[in-house]
Amino acid sequence: MALAKAIVLTGNGTNCEMEAAHACRVAGFDEVRIAHISELLYGEVRLDDFHFLNLTGGFLDGDDLGSAKAQANRLKYARTSGNGEHLVDQILRFINDGKLILGVCNGFQLMVKMGLLPALGGSYLDQSATLTFNDCGRFQDRWVYLKCNPDSPSVFTKGINGGIYLPIRHGEGKFLVDSDAVLAKIESLNLSVLKYSDADYAAPIMDFPLNPNGSTNAIAGLCDESGRLMGLMPHPEAFLHRTNHPRWTRESLPEEGDGLILFRNAAEYVRSNLL
Amino acid sequence: MAHRIEISLKEQVRDARGERIRREIEDFLHLSVASVRTIDVYSIDAELSQEQLEIIASEPLCDRIIQTYSIDKSAELDFDYLVEVGFRPGVTDNVGRTAREAIEYVTGCPLRDGEGVYTSVLYLLKGDLAAADVEKIATGLLCNTLIQRYRVVDFATFRSGGAKPLGVPKVTAESQPTVREIDLNVTDEELLAISRDGVLALTLEEMKIIQAYFQDSAVVAERKKLGLSEYPTDVELEALAQTWSEHCKHKIFSAHIDYHDENGNREEIRSLFKTCIQGATKKVREQLGERDFCLSVFKDNAGVIKFNDKNSLVFKVETHNSPSALDPYGGALTGIVGVNRDPFGTGMGAKLIFNTDVFCFASPFYDKTLPARLLHPRRIYEGVVEGVEHGGNKSGIPTVNGSLVFDDRFAGKPLVFCGTAGFMPAIINGEPSHLKNIYPGDLIVMTGGRIGKDGIHGATFSSEELSESSPVSAVQIGDPITQKRMTDFLIRARDRGLYNFITDNGAGGLSSSVGEMAKECGGCKLDLAKAPLKYSGLAPWEILISEAQERMSLAVPPAKIDEFLTLARKMGVEATVLGEFTDSGFFHILYNDKTVASLPIDFLHEGLPPMQLRGVWELKKHPEPRPVVKPDYTDDLLELLSSLNICSKESVVRRYDHEVQGGSVVKPFIGIENDGPSDAAVLRPDLESFEGVVVSHGICPRYSDIDTYHMMANAIDEGLRGYVAVGGSLDLVAGLDNFCWCDPVQSDKTPDGEYKTAQLVRANKSLYDYCVAFNVPLISGKDSMKNDFYDGVTKISIPPTVLFSVIGKMDDVRKAVTMDAKRPGDIVYLLGKTAFELGGSEYSALKGFIGNRVPRVDAESALKRYRAYHEAVEKGLVVSCHDLSDGGLAVAVAETAFAGGLGLNIDLQRVLFAGVPCDRRDEVLLFSESASRLLVTVRPEQCELFEEVMGENCFSRIGTVTEETLVTITGIDGTVVLRGALTDFKEAWQSPLREL
Known part of the structure; x- marks a missing residue:
């Protein structure tokens, strides 16, 4: 039987690779590889051998030039030894092959700044949005309610009923777009998968702390038109078990955390479509 | 001429950084500014084409959605004054480093020697400001002149083109590196001058020991063979000063102390460290017998205990006080990334699983005048909090536990405690991971960052009090990303068995790390010229003792060196062979193959005779407040909840990532609105298992004013109480002590040294007594003994402070207990007795008293109670539990209630009291800080079982959880003595530091 394979890319400041890999395993991926970017650059690991790419949270290059900027630059210009192709070309091939990419937090920032999201009209590498400093001016670690758009094409959020509850941990999570046209497109195509909301997942919220960063239209997560690429500021891999929930000692909760569904959907998609 | 790229935010984009600066100018300096906009500047001192510059500016440096760029010309700017702040030469510039790498990716080739990228920030101020105001803003807020430079330009000058840029802060070599010889055949005064002028922090006695060594004819003859004269080189003198510094040698804790107690009894103590600290652990390990879980204590960079058969737990807590006083941001950042390297450099190296932080500051609202050199406590608060935020968050290590302690004496020196735990497989490549050996012939390898002038004399400088002339170079700025790259690499190297030994380069740099390693195998031979430098021009002694950050030293067997260096190169980590370990008995240092130092290992490490100290204890009598009896104490509780030591620290805690790595179980803030204060942290280091690590701490410097023993x-x-409250097991729990003292060595500057020494002795005796009684081994610790400020006029000494950190285990995290009331109708129990112990309490402080009745700990009864309570937790009988500490019962009741969003009805008549009847007053029962008490809620149907498990231990039902959102406390005469709404209590508790 063919194996469903996930890869978690690390190095230069990513730091959620262990729990992201754990999420993939629990979700049903047969093989999960934590790969250091140097392994890609030296041709020891190739994206082509995987179905699901995880760009995890962290502080790539310390967020020194703005979050994930230096990594976007590295992926664009660095060449792999051997055939000398740019890493970004491997990523584009990965996308063209119909595979899945999930960017979380710093990974989301990276996708947006590389132009992988929202990539309107399939124009990958064309940046039309960004994520910048929270309105409160500070890094925040707090839990947020995320209303899920049931009409979104995202393959990751299928079956989410109402919304999910996850932690955010970032200083640069405020979503901004290049123009009103871009925003209109995002909304009309239902690409804004997750929005910061009230506890009942009834309506998007713009006020701190429920909306922790002041994101445009309360956007917390975004997908491309294919639904196979998605990014979000909150951390699904940080809520895999009920004991991760801040109120697990006082509420009766299912054993499995809200974040796991994204990885389960990814595994399900790979099995149904890519194997 | 360097190229200058300016990155500005587009006009309509909110400048969060600028807005924050504007607020801070108002808050700190009480100046009103209309607006502040900021611009990032990259000065690129490299040969690049116009086309390359265009790509660099527009792609990696600029986010075109929100920013614009300009190259080699200033954008149209609108301001009244401009302040530009950049680094001084040689100061770590992390953003500059990342920009340099980005440029190298674009051009496809590395920058040449001497080329570089330097960053600065432009602050554009608008408002009705005088030039003097702007100068004040520049030096009082924007620029720390110790590490940064600035320029102020008014708009007219800017428009006329008359403003000179800052220029690139390139380090230029002043002279060829040379080695000096120092003639020690001089008078005592001159010896002292050599020590003082060189920041060696060596006493006359120590200088004379060195003098005598170099006068020994056998030594002189031996030196001749190596081409060394009879005079020590500067390299040798610096190595000795570093090794013998208080910071590295712990002279006070090793001292022989002639101790006199209050009854005139005399005792000779030979090393507090050996007798009290190591002694306690030895005794506890004997008591534990077969259940002993200590694997490596007091011999490595951190302590190691067994977690289970598969994994070991590593823990260390450090302080970084002196650097944080000078540069709060850089000092604290370096503190956290520095302590990360301790567990990382323990045994064969551990994966880092959490950080803890405890800060002691003066009030951020301090409004008295301070000596010139001292930064305002608010600036220290902001800088330290941000430094630890960047250090911890960027390293991907959750910050799970900590506290802020306030006392205005910490204006003299803030205390910055940073702790890190690690987790490592018990067996790596077939060998126990907590053990390591060096063999002669192993290569000395340094990995990570390069060496610069940063952090020179850190070890010796922190061994002295802070003064006007504290050296600039002692400050470093950490670089968490360089360190993360290095640790990513080293963990892989560890698992492949590529090295034999690893240790951290911390205080004292290579001199300390290689010096300590050389002790393991009996010698070393190291060539300083091989060390990679940030810039040329460092003298050999500077290379040896520089505390430039992000470096580890390793012993790599020659057979593995190629694989080690190849892996390093692939992962973008610098690794350099500096020499080899030997069994020559000598610490042998060369520079370009020429010997510049040769010191016997024995002399280096054992040549210093113990210091002699005298301690005389006297119990000081403080004015005792008059007993208060009044009908209502609600306002006292509100005031206590708003006191700095009790109020919510959520605004700080939320800035720390406490959930990364995915194993968070009990978070710092919990309860119905995620904002109640946890007693301790619980986390799962292994996501495949439900076994958890529990961590907490205790710190109560206020009681030192009465008696350091208590x-x-x-x-x-x-520390134990919080640990036990959440469900920590008493069968696997260890402690760590961090002593921060004011200088106890009697001198003209410290006329009360004998009392301070006695305070130190008392604290250590207590440490021994209570660790033994609680059966808690100490596994590591640290002391920082010179926490004073003295500028010749004003002396500020901190209160003697010990942070006692607790780490242990719970077998199943699903049984963890949090402190929030959970359900109306639950029964409230108070475990433990309350006594008239308001001495040193928060309540007494509020009333302006210290008092004398300091809480006394009865370890035997406490331990029994904790054990019974733990059994109740194991049986699932406990719904919530909150420990009683600052502010006593009243504060614990209020916190339990508002965290749960439920009312509590409490009856003081039912509180168990220990003492004479006349002392049993409402005031005492409400606010006394008697130790070892826990406030527990239990479901009514489980009360019988709970009481059965608690058995003979003292506990009592004192109330119930209610649906009302009120706290009501009935006094001993049956009338209500305290009543208030949860929202009012919570607001009082949350408001003081909310906006900071």
Whole structure:
């Protein structure tokens, strides 16, 4: 039987690779590889051998030039030894092959700044949005309610009923777009998968702390038109078990955390479509 | 001429950084500014084409959605004054480093030697400001002149083109590196001058020992063979000063102390460290017998205990006080990334699983005048909090536990405690991971960052009090990303068995790390010229003792060196062979193959005779407040909830990532609105298992004003109490002590040294007594003994402070207990007895008293109670539990209630009291800080079982959880003595530091 394979890319400041890999395993991926970017650059690991790419949270290059900027630059210009192709070309091939990419937090920032999201009209590498400093001016670690758009094409959020509850941990999570046209497109195509909301997942919220960063239209997560690429500021891999929930000692909760569904959907998609 | 790229935010984009600066100008300096906009500047001192510059500016440096760029010309700017702030030469510039790498990716080739990228920030100020105001803003807020430079330009000058740029802060070599010889055949005064002028921090006695060594004819003859004269080189003198510094040698803790107690009894103590600290652990390990879980204590960079058969737990807590006083941001950042390297450099190296932080500051609202050199406590608060935020968050290590302690004496020196735990497989490549050996012939390898002038004399400088002339170079700025790259690499190298030994380069740099390693195998031979430098021009002695950050030293067997270096190169980590370990018996240092130092290992490490100290204890009598009896104490509780030591620290805690790595179980803030204060942290280091690590701490410097013996006892109890409250097991729990003292060495500057020494002795005796009684081994610790400020006029000494950190295990995290009331109708129990112990309490402080009745800890009864309570937790009988500490019962009741969003009805008549009847007053029962007490809620149907498990231990039902959102406390005469709404209590508790 063919194996469903996930890869978690690390190095230069990513730091959620262990729990992201754990999420993939629990979700049903047969093989999960934590790969250091140097392994890609030296041709020891190739994206082509995987179905699901995880760009995890962290502080790539310390967020020194703005979050994930230096990594976007590295992926664009660095060449792999051997055939000398740019890493970004491997990523584009990965996308063209119909595979899945999930960017979380710093990974989301990276996708947006590389132009992988929202990539309107399939124009990958064309940046039309960004994520910048929270309105409160500070890094925040707090839990947020995320209303899920049931009409979104995202393959990751299928079956989410109402919304999910996850932690955010970032200083640069405020979503901004290049123009009103871009925003209109995002909304009309239902690409804004997750929005910061009230506890009942009834309506998007713009006020701190429920909306922790002041994101445009309360956007917390975004997908491309294919639904196979998605990014979000909150951390699904940080809520895999009920004991991760801040109120697990006082509420009766299912054993499995809200974040796991994204990885389960990814595994399900790979099995149904890519194997 | 360097190229200058300016990155500005587009006009309509909110400048969060600028807005924050504007607020801070108002808050700190009380100046009103209309607006502040900021611009990032990259000065690129490299040969690049116009086309390359265009790509660099527009792609990696600029986010075109929100920013614009300009190259080699200033954008149209609108301001009244401009302040530009950049680094001084040689100061770590992390953003500059990342920009340099980005440029190298674009051009496809590395920058040439001497080329570089330097960053600065432009602040554009608008408002009705005078030039003097702007100068004040520049030096009082924007620029720390120790590490940064600035320029101020008014708009007219800017428009006329008359403003000179800052220029690139390139380090230029002043002279060829040379080695000096120092003639020590001089008078005592001159010897002291050599020590003082060189920041060697060596005493006359120590200088004379060195003098005598170099006068020995056998030594002179031996030196001749190596081409060394009879005079020590500067390299040798610096190595000795570093090795013998208080910071590295712990002379006070090793001293022989002639101790006199209050009854005139005399005792000779030979090393507090050996007798009290190591002694306690030895005794506890004997008591534990077969259940002993200590694997490596007091011999490595951190302590190691067994977690289970598969994994070991590593823990260390450090302080970084002196650097944080000078540069709060850089000092604290370096503190956290520095302590990360301790567990990382323990055994064969551990994966880092959490950080803890405890800060002691003066009030951020301090409004008295301070000596010139001292930064305002608010600036220290902001800088330290941000430094630890960047250090911890960027390293991907959750910050799970900590506290802020306030006392205005910490204006003299803030205390910045940073702790890190690690987790490592018990067996790596077939060998126990906590053991390591060096063999002669192993290569000395340094990995990570390069060496610069940063952090020179850190070890010796922190061994002296802070003064006007504290050296600039002692400050470093950490670089968490360089360190993360290095640790990513080293963990892989560890698992492949590529090295034999690893240790951290911390205080004292290579001199300390290689010096300590050389002790393991009996010698080393190291060539300083091989060390990679940030810039040329460092003298050999500077290379040896520089504390430039992000470096580890390793012993790599020659057979593995190629694989080690190849892996390093692939992962973008610098690794350099500096020499080899030997069994020559000598610390042998060369520079370009020429010997520049040769010191016997024995002399280096054992040549210093113990210091002699005298301690005389006297119990000081403080004015005792008059007993208060009044009908209502609600306002006192509100005031206590708003006191700095009790109020919510959520605004700080939310800035720390406490959930990364995915194993968070009990978070710092919990309860119905995620904002109640946890007693301790619980996390799962292994996501495949439900076994958890529990961590907490105790710290109560206020009690030191009465008796450090009880301060220590209460700190230990507080740490254990929080640990036990959440469900920590008493069968696998260890402690760590961090002593921060004011200088106890009697001198003209410290006329009360004998009392301070006695305070130290008392604290250590208590540490021994209570660790043994609680059966808690100490596994590591640290002391920082010179926490004073003295500028010749004003002396500020911190209160003697010990942070007692507790680490242990719970077998199943699903049984963890949090402190929030959970359900109306639950029964409230108070475990433990309350006594008239308001001495040193928060309540007494509020009333302007210290008092004398300091809480006393009865370890034997406490331990029994904790054990019974733990059994109740194991049986699932406990719904919530909150420990009683600062502010006593009243504060614990209020916190339990508002965290749960439920009311509590409490009856003081039912509180167990220990003492004479006349002392049993509402005031005492409400606010006394008697130790070892826990406030527990239990479901009514489980009360019988709970009481059965608690058995003979003292506990009592004192109330119920209610649906009302009120706290009501009935006094001993049956009338209500305290009543208030949860929202009012919570607001009082949350408001003081909310906006900071």
